[in-house]
Amino acid sequence: MIRFFLRFLSAVALVVAVMAGTIDAIQSIAANELVLTPLAVAWASASPETIAYVADTIMNRLHPHVWNYGAMWVLAQPAFAVLLALSLFFWVIAYRRPPMAGRFTA
Numbered sequence: 001m002i003r004f005f006l007r008f009l010s011a012v013a014l015v016v017a018v019m020a021g022t023i024d025a026i027q028s029i030a031a032n033e034l035v036l037t038p039l040a041v042a043w044a045s046a047s048p049e050t051i052a053y054v055a056d057t058i059m060n061r062l063h064p065h066v067w068n069y070g071a072m073w074v075l076a077q078p079a080f081a082v083l084l085a086l087s088l089f090f091w092v093i094a095y096r097r098p099p100m101a102g103r104f105t106a
Contacts, residue, residue: 006094010087017083024080039082040075 020042027035043051058067074082 003094003096006090010090010094013083013087013090017080017087020078020083021080024078036078036080038076039079040072042079043075 020037024035024037027037040051055067055071058071
């Protein structure tokens with residue numbers, strides 16, 4: 001059940017990453033220059049309440065340096081790259097290696 005949920009999260013993150021990459025590609029072609037939307041801008045335009053809630057939670061529950069140096073660095077990266085990395089992370093966690101002996105062993 002956990003593997004299914006992690007694979008589902010991986011698929012959702014992959015779909016959103018492809019959407020973000022497509023939007024960046026369309027904007028880059030229209031502007032005749034490379035346009036990469038940071039995760040903070042994409043997240044704030046989609047749901048400004050949640051980004052404020054996450055910032056408040058990190059600064060109050062953890063340490064303000066975690067928000068200032070860790071989260072702000074991640075939020076400054078392109079949205080499609082962060083979401084692709086997140087998708088890969090969830091997929092790696094949910095991956096089940098095939099048995100070493102093979103399929104037809106007793």
